[in-house]
Amino acid sequence: MQVLESGIGELLQPYSMEEFREWNRTQKPRGFVDKLMSEQEAIARFVHDGDYIGKELYGTCRAPMSLARELVRQGKKHLRAVGQGVLELDLWVAAGLIDAMDITYHGLEVYGVSYALRRAAESGKLKLVEWSNGAITWRMKAAAMGVPFIPVKSMLGSDTFRYSAAKVVECPFTGEKVCLLPALVLDVALIHVHRADRYGNAQVEGISGFAFEMARAAKRVIISAEEIVDTEEIRKYPDRTTIPYYLVDAVVHAPFGSHPGEMVYRYERDEEHIRDYVQASQTEEGMKAYMDRYVYGVKNHQEYLELIGAERLEYLKRTCVGR
């Protein structure tokens, strides 16, 4: 198969599917191991300097914000990230943890462009390789399938392709041009879910975003869950298990773990807090003040929730629309 065009972007995470298989054979126990631990322990044990990291769903929706803040507190360095994000990516980029990103979208959605991204990208400090949302998820899907690449019809003809690490080839069956996306095997993934048991069986409600693909594409998976349930509860509704236990390395109990984002059917997003954040993030000083208060100023997620206050959290639960 002849390569017709190649993107000039760097392949930030070189991979081998044989190695990934070997990893899954040797490093992922099939037994039911108790993986429940604190967020400090989970981040300390399973995220390493230089790792390629991903998170799911999205900075304001079912986002692993408690884990994202802990990562900043522990100051992990020289990370590379898969970049579809809002608040979680913003914190990491602003804290200088990320050297390079496979970017799809990094912004503040209804509130516009990210000031943290602008500062990092425009100064040339942050290396960016471009992809579309579909492409980045399909890259994880390829890894989840255990194959080295996946052919798609996105990205063709664009500069998004040109600044990616994808390739265009002629389809050996139909002769048409297709874009080949390299598989993406992450070192570590952070995923926030509605409920999990202590072994890592995890269930998500509402849209599944890309939890299914990311959990299967990562070497290490840290789950934070609103609720820790007995395995019996999981066994009652096995059709709801998006992520089975053997994919998971750590389980962290994190009620309101997505705050200031939302958790569908449980609590609304904290619009006031997000607005204050957007305001603060406009300058480096503002960002520093925000982080001093909400990230560095608290020891753990429990203290963060105390800082936000029970009254506020109750309000977010009460105003959640439900089904």
Next chain:
Amino acid sequence: MEYNRTELLICSAARLVEDNCTAFIGTGIPMLAASLAQKLYAPNLIPIFEFGGTGALLVRLPRAVGESRTFYRAVAASGICDIIETAQRGFVDYGFLGGAQIDPYGNLNSTCIGGEHDHPKVRLPGSGGGNDVGSHCWRTIILMQHEKRRFLPKVDFITTPGYLTGPGAREAAGLPRGTGPYRVVTSLAIMGFHPESKRMMLLKVQPGVTVEQVVENTGFELIIPDHVEENEPPTVEELRVLREEVDPEHIYI
């Protein structure tokens, strides 16, 4: 009745979608246009949001493409692969897009402006689902602010493909046949694309706007047909529904 530019844009876009169609909806104004269309013109419009929401009733306005409002009382809540793959196999009729820059062929930039890619003058959010929408949806509707610095002969970065360099270029690049930009809606005009040259063509001016004003605010040569109609201004009913039902929290308007 008085209205602002955003309201005009939303009302104009809402009239473009047919009933019993699927439409890929991005953050911001497209959400309002889809919601208004669903309430007034296309009750069976199926909004599709990239992280998995299909067929939501847009009772309350989403503020993010993954949030609960994108699948409130929806017919399905799946994930991003399912959604983009649904578009890739030809099930999505309309796609709404925005951008910071556009060229005569409807190519869009939402990635970076000026400088080099690794050192841009202004870094924007990036493709998100934009490239997927513009690649796969049958008809793409682009909503833009109409300014000379945004309507350029050449965009700084093609985030999302329009007709690329002209007739046949999409197909030559391998993009699905029969897809591409359909309308460009701004607060000054509604534009389409010439069937042969694939260059942007004026269709209607917005109320009170002259052809000259449109030309003045466009940084490339726009095809001007002999007869250009004036678009109907937002109706009292459209504005009432928009303000009271679509965005009562005043998130966008």
